[in-house]
Amino acid sequence: MPDTSKGEGHSSELRYEVFNREFMPHIDSMYNFAFRLTMDEDDAHDLVQDTYLKAFRFINSFEVGTNAKAWLFRILKNSFINDYRKKSKEPSKVDYQEVETTYNSEDTPDSAHTVDLRADAVQDLIGDEVANALNALPVDFRTVIILCDIEGFTYEEMAKILDIPIGTVRSRLHRARNLLKEKLKSYAGSMGYDI
Amino acid sequence: MNTPNINPVESDCGGKVLKETCEHHEECMKIIQLILDGEATEDEKDHFRNNIDVCLPCIKSLELEKCIKDSLCNKIEKRPCPEKLVALIKEKITSSKE
Numbered sequence: 001m002p003d004t005s006k007g008e009g010h011s012s013e014l015r016y017e018v019f020n021r022e023f024m025p026h027i028d029s030m031y032n033f034a035f036r037l038t039m040d041e042d043d044a045h046d047l048v049q050d051t052y053l054k055a056f057r058f059i060n061s062f063e064v065g066t067n068a069k070a071w072l073f074r075i076l077k078n079s080f081i082n083d084y085r086k087k088s089k090e091p092s093k094v095d096y097q098e099v100e101t102t103y104n105s106e107d108t109p110d111s112a113h114t115v116d117l118r119a120d121a122v123q124d125l126i127g128d129e130v131a132n133a134l135n136a137l138p139v140d141f142r143t144v145i146i147l148c149d150i151e152g153f154t155y156e157e158m159a160k161i162l163d164i165p166i167g168t169v170r171s172r173l174h175r176a177r178n179l180l181k182e183k184l185k186s187y188a189g190s191m192g193y194d195i
Numbered sequence: 196m197n198t199p200n201i202n203p204v205e206s207d208c209g210g211k212v213l214k215e216t217c218e219h220h221e222e223c224m225k226i227i228q229l230i231l232d233g234e235a236t237e238d239e240k241d242h243f244r245n246n247i248d249v250c251l252p253c254i255k256s257l258e259l260e261k262c263i264k265d266s267l268c269n270k271i272e273k274r275p276c277p278e279k280l281v282a283l284i285k286e287k288i289t290s291s292k293e
Contacts, residue, residue, distance in 0.1 A: 027281060027284075028275050030276070031276035120262075122266055131270075150268060181259075
C-alpha cells in the first residue's frame with residue numbers, strides 16, 4: 001500500500017483523487033476570497049484558475065491530512081500579491097507594497113480611540129451595506145477580517161497563510177476591526193440609522 | 196440611611212454597580228476580540244470574566260463585536276463558484292493528467 005501521507009511520488013491517479021477530494025470542496029470559499037481581494041469577477045476567475053492549476057502542479061508538496069483549505073488560501077494569496085504587483089507596474093495603479101507599508105500595524109501606534117457605534121445600528125444594516133464597508137478597507141485589513149470572521153481560520157492558520165507572525169495577525173485584526181467599525185458607522189449614518 | 200453615590204463613574208443597576216467608564220478599554224477591546232475569536236489565554240479569559248459583568252462600556256463593546264462578527268458571517272453574500280469555472284479547471288487538470 002503506497003504511503004499517501006506525503007505527495008512524493010504519487011501516481012497520476014492518486015494526485016487526481018487528492019485534488020478532487022481535498023481541494024475542490026473549497027472552491028466556493030476560494031472564489032469568494034478571490035473576488036473580495038480583486039473586486040473584479042474576471043480577475044477573480046483568473047486568480048482561482050491559476051491557484052488551482054498551481055495547486056495541482058505542486059500537489060506533491062501537500063501533505064494529505066493537513067489543512068488543504070489553508071494551503072490553497074496561501075497559494076491564492078501569493079498569486080494575488082504577485083499578480084497585483086505585476087499590474088501595479090501600470091502608472092495608474094497603486095503600488096501594493098506602498099499600501100502595505102502605509103498600513104503596517106507595526107509602524108503606526110494602535111489607535112486609542114473607540115468607535116461610538118450601537119449594536120442595533122449594525123443589526124439594521126443589510127448584507128450589501130456590510131459588504132461595502134468591508135470592501136472599503138485597505139486590502140491587507142480586509143484580508144484578515146475575511147480569513148478570521150468569514151472563513152473561520154485560527155490565528156495560527158492565518159499566520160501561515162499570510163506569512164506573518166501571530167502577533168501581527170492579532171494587531172492587524174484589531175486595527176482592521178476598528179477601521180471597519182468606522183466604515184460601518186459612516187454607512188449607518190448615511191442610511192439614516194440611529195447610530 | 197442611604198450613602199450617597201459619590202463616584203460619578205458608577206451606576207447602580209439592580210443592586211449591581213456598573214462602571215460607566217473603562218480606564219483600560221483599549222486593552223479590554225483586544226481581550227474581547229480574542230475571546231470571540233476563541234484565541235484568548237486563561238489569564239485573558241479570567242480578566243474578561245472578572246470585568247464583563249461590572250463594566251458598561253465592555254458590555255456594550257462585547258455586544259457590538261458579536262453583532263459585527265455575526266453580520267460578516269451571515270449577512271454577506273457568499274457566491275458559488277461559477278459552474279463554467281469549475282468545469283474549466285477540471286478539464287485543464289484532466290488534460291494535464293493524460
